[in-house]
Amino acid sequence: MASDYKAMATSIIQGLGGTGNLTNVTHCATRLRVVVKDPAKINQAAVKKVNGVLGLEVAGNQVQVIVGQVIEDLYLAVEKQVGSLAGKAGGRVASPDKPKKPLDYVAGFMSMLASIMSPVIPGLVAAGFLATILTIMSVFFGIDSSNSTYAILYNFSQAVFYFMPVFVAYTSAQRFNTEPVLAMLLACALLYPDWVTMVNTLTAEGQEFVGYFGLPVTLTTYNGAVVQIILSVWVMSKIDMFLKRAIPEVVRHFLKPFLLLLVMSVITLTVTGPLGALITDYFTAFINWISEVAPWFTVAAMVIFFTTVGVVLPGFHMALVPIATANIATIGYDNLLNIAFFCCTITPGFIALAVALKTKSNNLRQIAFPAALSALFGGISEPTTYGISYKMVRPYYVHTIVAIATALLAGIMQLKCYAFGGYSLTNILLYMGPDRDMANFTNALILVAFMAVASFVLTWVIGFDDSIYDEEDEDGNPLPESEGEPAKKVPTANESFVLPAQGEYIAQTDIADNVFAQGILGPCFGVKPTDGDVVSPVSGSVYAVAGTKHAVTIVTDGGAEVLVHIGIDSVKLDGAGLETFVQKGDRVTAGQRVASFDKDVFEKAGVDTTIVCSLINGKDYASVAFQQGDAPMIATV
Structure with missing residues (x-):
C-alpha cells in the first residue's frame, strides 16, 4: 500500500499527461475520477505501475484510477498539485459530425448519475453505521426511542434520506457548473415545513393542485427526491448561462440570483418536479413489476448486470443508489441494491481470503489478506476485483458464479436491508433492523455462510495461476504485460x-x-x-x-x-x-x-x-x- 501520497499523486498526474491535460478531478469511495483533454496523452502502463494503483479504466476522456481505501489521502495530494478542478465542465466536447448510438446516451446518463451520487455515499454509509448502533442499543441493551440519546441518533441516521434533495442539488450544481447555493436553496424550499404542511392539509381535503402565479402545481412532498432535483438543476444550469449573457454586468451580481431562483421555482413546481416524479414512479413500477413476476430473479438480474456491464463501466452502480435511498425513505428497507452489493462485496472478500490461504506466492498473499479485510469488514471490494480477480481471471469466474447464486437465494428468501450500507460483515445487524426481524437476520447469516463455503470450494476446485505475481517491478506491482497490456520491448537498437x-x-x-x-x-x-x-x-x-x-x-x-x-x-x-x-x-x-x-x-x-x-x-x-x-x-x- 502506498504511503507517500505526494509521490503517488505526482506519478499519476504525469501518467495522465500532466496538469495541463486534466480538466476535472473528483473521487468516489475507491476511485480517482478524472476528465482529460486528450486521452492520447495518457501513459496507461505508467499509471498502472504506480505503487498503490489497483487498476485503470479509460473510456473516451473519462478516466478512473482505482486505488481502494486510500482515495481520500490521494485526492488531497492530487488537489494540492493541480488545484481544485472539481465541478469544472471542461473537456466534455460533443461532435455534431459523429452521431451517438443509443447505448452511448445510456452510458453517458449512467455516468452522469454516478458522478452526482458518488459524493453522497459517505453520508449514506455513516447513516448505515448509525443504524447498526441503534440496533445494538435496542437488541442488547433494551434502549428504545423513549431514550433521548436513541432518539437523537435516530434523527442523524434518517437525516441523509430526508434531506437527500439538498445534497443532490449541491453535487448536481457542481456537475452542471451552476450556482451550488441557489440549487441548494431551491431544494430547501421544497422541504420547507410550511410547504409540507400545506401539501398534507390540502391533500387530506381531497385537493390535488394549488395555484402558483396562475399555474397549477401538483401537491406533493419532495423528501428523498433525486431525479426531480437533478432535472431541475440541469435546467437551472441552462437558464444560468442564458442570464449571464442577457443581464448587464453592472446589475448581474444581484439581479441574476433573484431571477434564477424565481424562474426555477416556477419551472420546478410545474414542470421538472412532476416530470421527475413521473419518471421515478414509472421506474419504480417497472421494478415492482419484475419483483411481482419473478421476485427470486430481481436481485440476480442486478448482479448479472454488475458482473458483466460493470466490467466495462466501473462505478456505474452509483447511478442506482437512488433506488435504495427511495426504498429506505418510503418503505423502511431496501431489497434490491443493498442486497446486490451484499452479494458482490462479501463474495470477493471470501475469495481473497481463500486465495491468500491457497497461494504459495508471498507477493499475492500480501495483496490478498488486506483485500479480504477490505471487502469483508470495510465493504470495499476493489482491491480483490482489480488486484486479484481481473488479473488471474479464474477468481473472477468464481466471483460471478457465487454472487449470482447468492442473489438467487436472496431473492427466494426475500432478504431485506433496513438501512444503507448492508454489504459488509461490520453492518450485518442492518438485516435485523429496529424491529428485530430475526428471520431476515438468520437468512442473511445463512447467505454469508453460503458465500464463504462456495467461494472457498470453487477457488480450490477451479484454482488460479499466480505466476504473474512473481514478475513485478521494484514497487511490487505486476509489469504491464501481466496487466493485459501487449508486451513492449526494451530498446535494443538505435x-x-x-x-x-x-x-x-x-x-x-x-x-x-x-x-x-x-x-x-x-x-x-x-x-x-x-x-x-x-x-x-x-x-x-x-x-x-x-x-x-x-x-x-x-x-x-x-x-x-x-x-x-x-x-x-x-x-x-x-x-x-x-x-x-x-x-x-x-x-x-x-x-x-x-x-x-x-x-x-x-x-x-x-x-x-x-x-x-x-x-x-x-x-x-x-x-x-x-x-x-x-x-x-x-x-x-
Missing part, C-alpha cells in the same frame, strides 16, 4: 526518425502545448504541415489508434515507442476532419501514410495543425539528439 509530414520543423520547446514542450510524454519534435497527409516516422507495428483518430502509437522492432499526434488539442474535434488508414497490429514502414486530416476543418475549429512525433520511452535511451533535416531525431541506446 532509432532514427523521418518527418511525419511535409512541412516546417518545430523544436520541442517551441511546440504550443506544455505537455509536449516540457517533454512529459518523452522527447519530441513537431512539424507544421503543408498538406493533410500524415506518415509513420518509423518502421514497426501499430500499437494503438485513438478512437478520435487524432493519434497513432507505433512500436519499432528495436523497442522504440513512438506517438504521432495530429494537431494540438485536436481531441475536441472528436474525429471530425480526421481519417486513419491503419489499425492496431498492422505493420508499417517509415514514410507510409497512416492518417490524414482536413486543414479546413482544423482551421475553422481553431485547432493548431502541428503534428508532433514523441518518443514515449525516451528515458530508456542513453541519448536523444535533434536536428533539422531528413532525420530530425535520433535515439541511441
